[in-house]
Amino acid sequence: MAEAFRFTVHATDGRARLGTLETPRGPIQTPAFMPVGTAATVKGMKPADVRAAGADILLGNTYHLMLRPGAERVARLGGLHRFMDWPHPILTDSGGFQVMSLGDLVKVSEEGVEFRSHLDGSRHFVSPERSIEIQRLLGSDIVMAFDECTKHPASHEAAARSMQLSMRWAARSRDAFLRREGQGAALFGIQQGALFADLRRESAERLVAIGFEGYAIGGLAVGEGQQAMFEVLDYAPGQLPADRPRYLMGVGKPADILGAVLRGVDMFDCVLPTRSGRTAQAFTRGGTLNLRNARFAEDAEPLDPRCPCPVCARFSRAYLHHLFRAGEMLGPMLTTEHNLWHYQQMMQGLRLAIAEGRAAAFARDWVQAGD
Amino acid sequence: MAEAFRFTVHATDGRARLGTLETPRGPIQTPAFMPVGTAATVKGMKPADVRAAGADILLGNTYHLMLRPGAERVARLGGLHRFMDWPHPILTDSGGFQVMSLGDLVKVSEEGVEFRSHLDGSRHFVSPERSIEIQRLLGSDIVMAFDECTKHPASHEAAARSMQLSMRWAARSRDAFLRREGQGAALFGIQQGALFADLRRESAERLVAIGFEGYAIGGLAVGEGQQAMFEVLDYAPGQLPADRPRYLMGVGKPADILGAVLRGVDMFDCVLPTRSGRTAQAFTRGGTLNLRNARFAEDAEPLDPRCPCPVCARFSRAYLHHLFRAGEMLGPMLTTEHNLWHYQQMMQGLRLAIAEGRAAAFARDWVQAGD
Numbered sequence: 001m002a003e004a005f006r007f008t009v010h011a012t013d014g015r016a017r018l019g020t021l022e023t024p025r026g027p028i029q030t031p032a033f034m035p036v037g038t039a040a041t042v043k044g045m046k047p048a049d050v051r052a053a054g055a056d057i058l059l060g061n062t063y064h065l066m067l068r069p070g071a072e073r074v075a076r077l078g079g080l081h082r083f084m085d086w087p088h089p090i091l092t093d094s095g096g097f098q099v100m101s102l103g104d105l106v107k108v109s110e111e112g113v114e115f116r117s118h119l120d121g122s123r124h125f126v127s128p129e130r131s132i133e134i135q136r137l138l139g140s141d142i143v144m145a146f147d148e149c150t151k152h153p154a155s156h157e158a159a160a161r162s163m164q165l166s167m168r169w170a171a172r173s174r175d176a177f178l179r180r181e182g183q184g185a186a187l188f189g190i191q192q193g194a195l196f197a198d199l200r201r202e203s204a205e206r207l208v209a210i211g212f213e214g215y216a217i218g219g220l221a222v223g224e225g226q227q228a229m230f231e232v233l234d235y236a237p238g239q240l241p242a243d244r245p246r247y248l249m250g251v252g253k254p255a256d257i258l259g260a261v262l263r264g265v266d267m268f269d270c271v272l273p274t275r276s277g278r279t280a281q282a283f284t285r286g287g288t289l290n291l292r293n294a295r296f297a298e299d300a301e302p303l304d305p306r307c308p309c310p311v312c313a314r315f316s317r318a319y320l321h322h323l324f325r326a327g328e329m330l331g332p333m334l335t336t337e338h339n340l341w342h343y344q345q346m347m348q349g350l351r352l353a354i355a356e357g358r359a360a361a362f363a364r365d366w367v368q369a370g371d
Numbered sequence: 372m373a374e375a376f377r378f379t380v381h382a383t384d385g386r387a388r389l390g391t392l393e394t395p396r397g398p399i400q401t402p403a404f405m406p407v408g409t410a411a412t413v414k415g416m417k418p419a420d421v422r423a424a425g426a427d428i429l430l431g432n433t434y435h436l437m438l439r440p441g442a443e444r445v446a447r448l449g450g451l452h453r454f455m456d457w458p459h460p461i462l463t464d465s466g467g468f469q470v471m472s473l474g475d476l477v478k479v480s481e482e483g484v485e486f487r488s489h490l491d492g493s494r495h496f497v498s499p500e501r502s503i504e505i506q507r508l509l510g511s512d513i514v515m516a517f518d519e520c521t522k523h524p525a526s527h528e529a530a531a532r533s534m535q536l537s538m539r540w541a542a543r544s545r546d547a548f549l550r551r552e553g554q555g556a557a558l559f560g561i562q563q564g565a566l567f568a569d570l571r572r573e574s575a576e577r578l579v580a581i582g583f584e585g586y587a588i589g590g591l592a593v594g595e596g597q598q599a600m601f602e603v604l605d606y607a608p609g610q611l612p613a614d615r616p617r618y619l620m621g622v623g624k625p626a627d628i629l630g631a632v633l634r635g636v637d638m639f640d641c642v643l644p645t646r647s648g649r650t651a652q653a654f655t656r657g658g659t660l661n662l663r664n665a666r667f668a669e670d671a672e673p674l675d676p677r678c679p680c681p682v683c684a685r686f687s688r689a690y691l692h693h694l695f696r697a698g699e700m701l702g703p704m705l706t707t708e709h710n711l712w713h714y715q716q717m718m719q720g721l722r723l724a725i726a727e728g729r730a731a732a733f734a735r736d737w738v739q740a741g742d
Contacts, residue, residue, distance in 0.1 A: 039693075039694075039697045039699055040690070040693065040694075041694060041699050041701045043699060043700055043701070044700040044701065044704070045701070046701070046704070046705075068693070068696060068697055069668065069689070069693045069696075073668070073669060073689075076669060077669065077671055077687065077689050077690075078671070083687070083689070083690055083693075084690065085685040085686055085690075297440065297444070298444060298447060298448065300448055300449070314456040315456060316448065316454070318440070318444075318448050318454070319411070319448075319454055319455065319456075322410075322411065322439070322440045322454075323410075323411075323412060325439060325440075326410045326412075326439055328410055328412050328414060329414055329415040329700055329703065329704070330412045330414070330415065330416070330417070332700065333415070333417070333700070333704070334417075
């Protein structure tokens with residue numbers, strides 16, 4: 001399994017790493033940004049267009065998919081890749097984060113999490129074992145351990161208790177994963193410990209003792225702010241094995257990703273480029289544009305004159321402004337596509353910059369330009 | 372002008388005609404179906420995908436475009452083709468039909484039509500002269516004369532009065548069109564006369580006396596039913612010049628189009644394939660599918676096993692069912708794309724059938740299969 005998911009670091013620049021994570025469904029160039037395909041679709045995008053934007057891998061949400069259309073149903077239909085026509089790698093989250101964000105509808109015990117569906121109020125139970133089973137039914141290439149995302153803010157005591165539960169669940173996730181016949185998937189463990197370095201260290205050590213194909217940094221981007229997140233990222237990646245990919249979950253804005261890469265993180269996912277695209281926010285090298293703004297009504301420029309994407313090659317800000325004003329689907333479609341290109345262009349630029357030893361300068365330039 | 376819009380009939384089969392309408396922006400193979408791009412977009416489709424489906428020409432709605440983003444604005448942005456990235460021919464309606472469907476908000480006089488915008492209640496006035504000006508500002512390739520679409524049902528007297536107003540407006544449309552510098556556009560006149568053969572004849576004669584590059588059959592598909600429409604189409608196309616294209620406005624279902632082609636009509640437009648796509652209705656050779664139906668939840672078949680479209684090549688009914696159930700944009704996007712392919716496949720099949728002298732059999736087979 002580890003062989004199928006060989007991770008090679010080609011170059012480093014400070015703590016930033018240029019690498020490749022090989023998978024049975026193709027290589028993932030790192031640092032990598034994973035577009036989010038919550039319900040078996042990157043909203044408003046055909047999969048071939050997501051691929052053309054430069055994505056090597058998508059993220060699918062276990063919580064949403066287990067409720068609709070259902071993991072067993074996806075399995076009967078040939079798995080998630082075939083279902084959504086994405087033949088490249090897919091990473092699935094464990095469902096834990098989204099289940100626990102349901103608030104009052106959730107009951108956490110040692111065994112797992114009981115919750116009510118946000119769709120129809122039906123009762124469900126997810127344990128580490130069931131989460132792994134669901135992810136294997138979906139056909140995920142990179143399976144995530146089931147964990148509790150510690151609430152922010154958390155006292156040291158609460159963070160420790162939560163982290164230790166996640167570590168017991170990590171061990172159960174690993175056992176469940178290994179019990180299933182190998183189908184060429186990897187399992188990533190998730191470090192917790194909130195903003196406490198000692199807990200992060202303990203979590204990392206317990207995960208490494210279990211052994212995973214990759215390691216995620218969880219419990220960040222939950223409201224602590226960029227400065228507090230970067231303070232954790234100043235040490236947390238170094239607590240994880242250097243020969244395995246490191247994945248910062250749910251991050252983030254371009255500046256967050258750039259800062260995290262400079263601190264040694266290899267993989268990211270975030271709804272920001274897609275969600276922003278649906279609400280008329282376009283990322284550009286010159287800052288974020290709100291396309292509903294009247295100042296774009298006769299702006300014949302593309303979204304970003306330096307962007308090589310098909311949207312910038314064909315359409316003006318004035319046209320996109322019109323589409324959003326008229327409530328036309330094509331507005332979200334095109335702005336999402338551009339935003340995904342923007343993110344992937346940033347990742348590609350970062351990878352080149354790391355290879356050339358100028359990652360910090362690249363990050364500074366990109367952020368100063370307005371992101 | 373007539374030279375630039377040369378219409379050649381390559382073959383006939385009964386009254387059905389196989390032809391080509393040449394335009395400065397490329398040829399239109401007839402019988403032709405024109406997808407509707409109301410607000411400068413075929414809803415949910417990128418223009419390149421509309422083209423790939425087989426469309427030679429799009430329809431734009433003058434009423435919607437004059438209100439938003441505004442004809443002068445589109446002109447300042449380089450015209451509708453550039454604005455929406457559709458370099459192929461565009462036909463614009465005159466705005467009359469949609470203005471008059473506003474009901475109480477409309478006041479018709481000899482001079483033109485006063486109405487209030489459905490968007491913001493603002494007052495507007497459209498005359499034949501203003502309609503032609505708007506269509507030329509948009510950069511339309513095929514401009515439609517401004518007419519009154521006679522309400523259904525209409526008495527002979529009311530239909531005559533309405534038709535005669537439309538004929539006076541047709542003459543004013545032609546004058547206004549010729550006064551504008553030639554920019555390689557054609558003007559089509561519109562026959563009215565409701566369900567009365569004598570009025571249809573008078574209308575045709577008056578239009579021919581004015582002289583147009585093409586002729587539309589208006590005032591049908593307004594609630595009279597297929598049988599009454601076909602009764603008019605049994606004679607109306609023959610009242611129009613044989614050497615010019617004949618366009619049946621706002622039609623229709625596949626069976627309507629097939630029946631009209633057999634009666635000598637060359638061009639069609641309708642929102643049906645796009646609107647149906649957004650409401651989970653898929654046209655297939657085996658009948659129309661309602662993709663929300665639970666029976667498709669685990670149906671691994673494509674929408675139509677005989678369809679060569681990219682959607683049928685990649686996605687199952689089960690996936691499309693899931694997308695509609697989950698409220699995902701990709702459901703309308705993909706179903707619209709398939710439906711446009713379905714319509715264009717029908718037109719392509721019809722053209723081949725006319726060339727081979729089996730148009731009636733083709734139409735019978737297509738309709739019997741469930742459309």
